[in-house]
Amino acid sequence: MGVPLVPRCAQLRGRGNAKSIRYTEMMPLYCVGSSTLPLWAAVIAILISGCAALPQSKDTQPKDEPKSASSTQAQTNTQAIAPSAPVMQDLARTEPVTSAWAFLERALDAEAAQAQLLFLASAQRFLQAMRLEQAEIILNRTQFLNANPWVVRQHTLLRAALALARKNLPKARGLVARAENTELDDGQWFLVNDLKLQILFAEKNPIEALNLINTLSLDNRSGADVEALLARVFDALSMLTLQERNLLKQHPDIAEDSLAWLELVQIISASAWALQTLRLDLDDWSARYPGHRATPLRREFRPASCASPTPASIALLLPMTSAYSKAASAFNDGFMHLHNGDHASSRPVVSLYDFGDDINTIGEVYQAAVEAGADLVVGPLGRDAVASLVTQSTLSVPTLLLGSSNTERTPNAFFIDLSRRSEALSLVTHARARGLENALVLYTLTKANKAAADTAVQAWQDQGGQITDTVIVDSTRSDFSEMISRMLSLSQIEAQTNALQNTLGDTLPLVVVPRIRRDLDVILLFADQKTARLLKPQIDFHHAGKLPIYSQNTVFTGTPDPVNDLDLEGVLFSDMPWLVRRTGRFERSDKMLTVAGHYQGSGVDRLFALGMDAYRLGCEIQTMSDDSTRQVSGASGTYFLQGGDIEKQPDWVIFRQGIPEPFAPVISR
Numbered sequence: 001m002g003v004p005l006v007p008r009c010a011q012l013r014g015r016g017n018a019k020s021i022r023y024t025e026m027m028p029l030y031c032v033g034s035s036t037l038p039l040w041a042a043v044i045a046i047l048i049s050g051c052a053a054l055p056q057s058k059d060t061q062p063k064d065e066p067k068s069a070s071s072t073q074a075q076t077n078t079q080a081i082a083p084s085a086p087v088m089q090d091l092a093r094t095e096p097v098t099s100a101w102a103f104l105e106r107a108l109d110a111e112a113a114q115a116q117l118l119f120l121a122s123a124q125r126f127l128q129a130m131r132l133e134q135a136e137i138i139l140n141r142t143q144f145l146n147a148n149p150w151v152v153r154q155h156t157l158l159r160a161a162l163a164l165a166r167k168n169l170p171k172a173r174g175l176v177a178r179a180e181n182t183e184l185d186d187g188q189w190f191l192v193n194d195l196k197l198q199i200l201f202a203e204k205n206p207i208e209a210l211n212l213i214n215t216l217s218l219d220n221r222s223g224a225d226v227e228a229l230l231a232r233v234f235d236a237l238s239m240l241t242l243q244e245r246n247l248l249k250q251h252p253d254i255a256e257d258s259l260a261w262l263e264l265v266q267i268i269s270a271s272a273w274a275l276q277t278l279r280l281d282l283d284d285w286s287a288r289y290p291g292h293r294a295t296p297l298r299r300e301f302r303p304a305s306c307a308s309p310t311p312a313s314i315a316l317l318l319p320m321t322s323a324y325s326k327a328a329s330a331f332n333d334g335f336m337h338l339h340n341g342d343h344a345s346s347r348p349v350v351s352l353y354d355f356g357d358d359i360n361t362i363g364e365v366y367q368a369a370v371e372a373g374a375d376l377v378v379g380p381l382g383r384d385a386v387a388s389l390v391t392q393s394t395l396s397v398p399t400l401l402l403g404s405s406n407t408e409r410t411p412n413a414f415f416i417d418l419s420r421r422s423e424a425l426s427l428v429t430h431a432r433a434r435g436l437e438n439a440l441v442l443y444t445l446t447k448a449n450k451a452a453a454d455t456a457v458q459a460w461q462d463q464g465g466q467i468t469d470t471v472i473v474d475s476t477r478s479d480f481s482e483m484i485s486r487m488l489s490l491s492q493i494e495a496q497t498n499a500l501q502n503t504l505g506d507t508l509p510l511v512v513v514p515r516i517r518r519d520l521d522v523i524l525l526f527a528d529q530k531t532a533r534l535l536k537p538q539i540d541f542h543h544a545g546k547l548p549i550y551s552q553n554t555v556f557t558g559t560p561d562p563v564n565d566l567d568l569e570g571v572l573f574s575d576m577p578w579l580v581r582r583t584g585r586f587e588r589s590d591k592m593l594t595v596a597g598h599y600q601g602s603g604v605d606r607l608f609a610l611g612m613d614a615y616r617l618g619c620e621i622q623t624m625s626d627d628s629t630r631q632v633s634g635a636s637g638t639y640f641l642q643g644g645d646i647e648k649q650p651d652w653v654i655f656r657q658g659i660p661e662p663f664a665p666v667i668s669r
Contacts, residue, residue, distance in 0.1 A: 089150050090187040091121035092128075092435075097464055099437035099521060100125035100134065116151050123158050125435035127667045129521075129548060132165055150188075153179045157191050161666045164198060173199050190225040191667070194232060198666060201236040207251055209233065210258035214293060227296065228669065234297055237265045238584030260289040265584065268301050272585035273612060273635075274341040275303045300631050305343065306619040312348040314618060315369035317362070317379030320354040328381055330604040331402075334611025334635075335378070342615075348376075359385045363392035370396055376618050378402070383419060400618055402610070414621050414646055416614065420552065422648075424452040426574055427524065427550050428459040430652060434665075436522040436548060438466045440487060442535070443526035444475040452552065453526045460524075468519050475531045484542045489517040520544075525551040525571070533567040540569075548572060556580075559601035562658030572663055574650035578609035578635040580660045581651065586635075609635035617646065 088094050091103065100122045107118030119142050126135035139159050147155070160175035176195050184192060193216060200209035213233045218226050237245070245262050248254065264285055271278040282302045286295065306312055316335065318328040332352065339350055351372065355365045362385050369377055377399040380389055386403030389395075395412040404422070405415035431439070439460055443453035457467055471487050473480070523539070525532060532555045539545065553575040555568055577586055588600070599605040613634035620630055620641060630641040637648040653660040 089117055090154070090185070091117050092124040093187050095121070097432050097435070098125070099435040100129065100131070101521065102437060103435075104138070112146075113148065113151075116147055120151065120154050120158065124667060127158060127161050127165065128665050129434045129436060130165065130665050131546070131548075132162060133546070135162055149183060150185070153181070153184070153188055157188060157195070158667075160195055161191075164195060164202070165666045167202075169199055169203055186222055186225065189221070190228070193229060194668075195666070197229065197232050197236070206237065206240070206248060207254060207258065209236070210261055211255065213261075214255065214257040218293075224669075230294060230297060233261065234265065234294070237261060238269065240265075241583070242266070242269070257289075257292065260285070260292050261294055264294050264298065269584045269587065272301070273338060275338060275616075276341065276343045278303060279305070300633055303616050303632075304619045304623050304630075306346070306348045306622065312375045312622065313373050314348045314350050315372070315374035315377045315379075316350060316352045317355060317365060317369065317377060317385075318352065318381050319356055319385070320352070322357040324382065326604050327607045330599050330607035331381060331611040331614070333599075334608035334613075335615045336611075337608075338612045338615040348619075353379075355380060355385065359388045362389045366393055366395075366399075376400070376622055378614050378618055386415075398621055400614060400621065402614070409644070414617070414644060416610070416617070416646060416648065418610070420448050420452040421455045423552050423574065424455040424526070425459050426650060427552065428456050428463060428465075430574070431522055431524070431548070431550055432460070432463045432465055434548075436465070438468050438519050438521045439524050440468050440520055440522070441470045441524045441526075442473050442487075443470075444473050444528065444531055446475075446528075449526040449528075453524070456524055456526070466519075468517075473527060473531060473535065475528065478534055480535055480538050481542070484538055484544075488520075488542055488544055520547060523547055523549045525549055527551070527554070529555045529557065532571065533564065536569070536571060537567050545570070556660060557601070558603060558605050560659050565655055565658040568655040569658070570655060572652065572654045573660075574652050575660070576606055576609050576636040577651045579605060580653045580662075606636065613637075613639065617641070 091098070095103075098121070103118050103122035103125060107115045107122060110118055119138055123135045123138040126132075126138070135158070139155065139162060156175050156179040160172045160179065163169075163172035163175060172195065176192060176199065179188070180192050193212070196212060197209050200206070200212065210233070213229060216229070240248075245266060249259060249262055267278070267281040267285060271281055279302060282298050286292075286298060289295075316332065318332055319325065320328050320332070322328070336350065339347060351369065351374070353365050353369055355362050359380075359382070362380055366377060366380075366389055374397060377395075377397060379400070379402055380386055381402040383403040386401045390401070390410055390413065395410060398412050398414065400414050400416065402416050402418060404419040405417040406419070406421065441453055441457055443449045453470070457470060460467060469487055471483065473483070523544070525535070527535065532551060536549065539547075539549070549571050551571050551573045553573050555571060555573055556565075556575060556579070558579045582588075599608045613632070613636045616632055616634060617639060620632060628642075632639040632641065637650045640647045640649065652663040654663040655661075
């Protein structure tokens with residue numbers, strides 16, 4: 001069935017009944033004035049349950065794609081002729097925070113060409129959210145009469161993305177080939193090539209993928225698009241084992257430019273945490289492959305040097321003899337691990353200052369470090385210690401603060417925000433970028449989780465989203481059925497059903513298929529691992545298992561637990577690459593296991609990774625000018641430095657079969 005983009009009421013007049021897709025009984029259709037309510041209700045119903053009647057065009061439509069304007073010259077006068085396409089065609093790109101449902105609602109109240117674009121934007125947003133059933137319904141059951149060529153290509157590309165997400169690689173490849181031509185705009189050019197790369201790597205054909213990226217014409221292309229394609233190739237190659245990469249090097253058809261890619265990945269994988277070796281190897285790679293397409297990645301991974309005519313002095317301010325001694329020790333070990341692998345003759349001199357439990361003296365400790373000649377201070381570690389230092393002291397040298405950045409901008413202050421608040425903000429930004437708009441917030445009543453939930457609620461609303469409800473979860477309970485039924489409006493449906501059954505009596509038993517409330521796009525969950533493991537299966541049982549569920553990394557200890565974490569299936573969270581990746585530069589070597597093996601699988605392993613990154617960032621901020629920008633791919637995330645700001649981008653993962661796996665929608669941007 002399809003939704004022809006013609007005058008709405010004209011299609012409904014004379015069609016008082018239409019068959020339900022799921023059932024055989026006739027369903028009445030109405031058209032009241034210019035209201036779109038009947039059509040809106042029908043589409044909502046079909047997207048949620050698959051049961052609705054949509055008005056259908058009398059024309060015969062090719063099975064796989066919409067009609068283009070050139071193929072529909074003989075349309076009748078009762079059908080709307082699409083005007084010239086608007087300048088802004090890719091609405092999903094031009095409106096990055098608009099949700100799929102918002103696009104869909106606008107489409108149902110739009111005319112002709114504009115409605116076509118809105119339907120496509122809605123389908124694309126569903127694909128970005130990996131809500132494949134909804135995307136499939138829009139793409140398969142919506143017709144586009146007199147569609148312009150851009151619409152035809154976009155519809156075909158989105159169907160290719162859907163096929164790829166469904167692991168139907170032959171179909172995906174065929175659809176991409178059908179859409180590819182010289183008329184692609186920037187967005188479609190990126191989508192075609194991104195899908196082609198994903199298909200080739202999924203088909204275990206990295207040689208062809210490398211040939212593609214090496215021969216693409218990148219002239220006049222968006223820098224962001226080019227970076228995304230390069231990152232796609234690098235990440236896919238990094239997921240190969242050393243043995244697989246070595247076999248590719250021996251391939252008889254491998255080109256020199258492709259060999260350069262494999263060597264770059266191998267250099268970064270082998271020497272990522274040995275800075276001087278990494279610098280020398282990357283410089284040698286650049287000399288052997290000048291102007292190579294992957295050169296921007298080489299710049300991203302090459303660490304800045306802390307070297308100077310006289311070795312710099314760095315002061316580490318850590319609570320080594322406090323309740324946080326394990327975290328402080330892990331951070332110190334990570335910091336010193338990278339320091340010891342730096343250039344021996346010019347690496348900075350590091351002095352450790354222990355401020356223990358007494359954060360009130362942190363200003364005095366800081367001043368003592370500066371007077372002793374520190375060119376850079378790293379620390380203090382901890383939210384309260386950072387707040388105390390910033391309020392008590394003037395920062396006279398560049399200072400890398402390891403705590404919340406929820407303070408006024410201070411000269412010489414560079415923050416690595418470790419707070420749950422920062423993680424909650426990242427969660428909201430990621431979810432809103434996927435077009436998720438209506439959120440249900442659940443949290444246990446601890447100080448940290450309540451603060452994170454409050455931050456998420458405010459940020460969600462600030463970014464234009466809607467909070468449908470906020471619910472406190474009692475972590476002392478194990479049965480959440482009553483709470484879930486109430487928050488999903490299932491209890492209301494049950495009460496209505498019981499009342500109707502009492503009226504009808506036992507002679508006409510009712511069978512009702514439960515349906516959750518329709519104003520939900522996503523659930524934001526702020527809870528500990530134990531509570532999340534109890535809650536998620538019960539949410540699934542109450543018919544909400546297909547809703548995206550975001551949580552924080554409190555649901556993951558750092559050690560995969562496939563048996564117990566099956567209860568977290570589908571939960572999405574962010575964490576450090578150091579904990580959730582196991583290939584490429586994150587494959588633990590024997591040397592690394594000797595240094596950090598006793599931290600592996602524990603929460604303080606995150607502090608070891610952060611310590612390594614703090615050493616690199618300390619060197620970076622000493623060499624950066626105020627107006628320069630820098631990207632650093634570290635162990636705890638990817639850092640973006642600009643002026644005095646440091647922004648961290650974590651990895652996003654989702655539980656699949658009890659294992660955190662990279663969350664990678666087929667359409668990522």
